[in-house]
Amino acid sequence: MTLLGDDVRQQVVEFLKDLAGPVRLVVFTQEFECEYCAETRQLAEELGELSDQITVEVYDFQANKEKAEELGIDKIPAIAVIGKEDYGVRFYGIPSGYEFTSLLHAVRTVAAGEPELSEEGKKFLAEIDRPLHIQVFVTPTCPYCPHAVTLAHQMAIASPNVRADMVEAMEFPHLAVKYQVMGVPRTVINETVHLEGAAPEPMVLDKIREALQEAEG
């Protein structure tokens, strides 16, 4: 059974028809596939069929430990969306429901390698000189979430030091507990700073400044 219906396929083809460059979807699963691993892999593979620019690579998280480490993958299912370079755009858990939107946006922006952010935002992010990790916790039934995820991914593309993860809270309940996620979207920056809701770019940038200051202080 396919995950993407014919009408959705048509929309996706249309949406991805002008991809600016090649994109690799690097999927991590394992031999005995976890609850949503099989579907995540299948989703990536079905997406790969819809554009000549997209290639899908599937790795076993256990058997290909080195590859996982190279890409900083620490849990599965995972998809790394990689363009001309690896911008640090990751999906942990299946990007289904509303999050399929986020995956499509990630593919398109990674292909272009050019984030859709304000000039001020791009400049600020490009100047970040230390690692910054953004995790956006979501549920697939949250209509506000793709906004937060896409913004975080754009920020990862804007800076070599920023990486951004979508984390599907239902699949990683231990992380939901660890980061006290009781509502989504919840954005966690460098473990310490958090932000509730789908905030506009300037507000997220303020939070990033806060996280960078904490790292200094």
Next chain:
Amino acid sequence: MEIKPLITGFEPQEKPAGEEGEKPAVYDVIILGAGPAGLTAAIYTGRARLKTLVIAGSLPGGEPSNTDLVENYPGFPEGIAGMDLAQRFQSQAERFGAEIVLDEATAVDFSQEPFTIHTYSTVYKGRTVIIATGAEPRRLGVPGEDKFFGRGVSACATCDGFFYKDKRVVVVGGGDSAIAEGLFLTKFASEVVVIHRRDQLRATQILQERAFANPKMRFVWDSVVEEILGDEMVTGVRVRNVKTGETSVIETDGVFVYIGMVPKTKLFVGQLKLDEQGYIVADRHQRTNVPGVFAAGDVQDPNYRQIVIAAGTGAVAAMEAERFLSEYWQTHHAEAKPS
């Protein structure tokens, strides 16, 4: 694991306007908001071959995408998932050429034509504007609410219900949203306590029947929430009985607030006539006090807040915008009109 809808769609960020793929310097119609009103307007203006831009705002799909199941929109006898309905509205608008951007208006200028809309990323100009920004959930405005918002206090059961598996929640309110979302929360929570300031629900009869029949639901009448309690996490709410004046504490892990909506009209203060509650004042042709600026949906409707009505007013606004433009083209240089 429950509710895991598989892929049903997405919101494209950009689409070329018109066949040539060029972004027009001035749109015929700019629609603010991509809920039922805005997207219905876009279906109509698209079919009228007007160059249409929809600035989706923070919640593409609008209120329906925040609703588990919509059972009162005609044409779907079995009901339809709110998210699914929202995406159908969108696909239909796009089919007729509307360009939808995931951006948000930050300032508007209706003082001169063409009208100017500033967004986070750019500036757009439109000969007409249809405002369909909708309404957002009213907050309780009590101590503890800000502190716990997103961390135990929520206005989105479909987003956050999962986090309350086998936990206790309270729902504040007695209208359709409170009861429908309260019923949804019974899928997860061990107990759903409805706290309502009156002695009976305002919700539609059919929802009331389901709520009263649901063993997980309990009702606290004549009561208002005065404070949300907790240290790191929500532990309870302090409620006051409005008839007896007594206060008591209800232990809970989460608070879902459905006490009505407030219109999203901050951007328009000083530019459009608003009523004392902040709703845009529109006439029966959905015209605001500024010729060429129309309003549709919940942003101008303090009374009904129904998808079918929002869609209806969206259609009216679109037809009036079309009429306005045809008069505009008649009185302005005909040669300037795009083919």
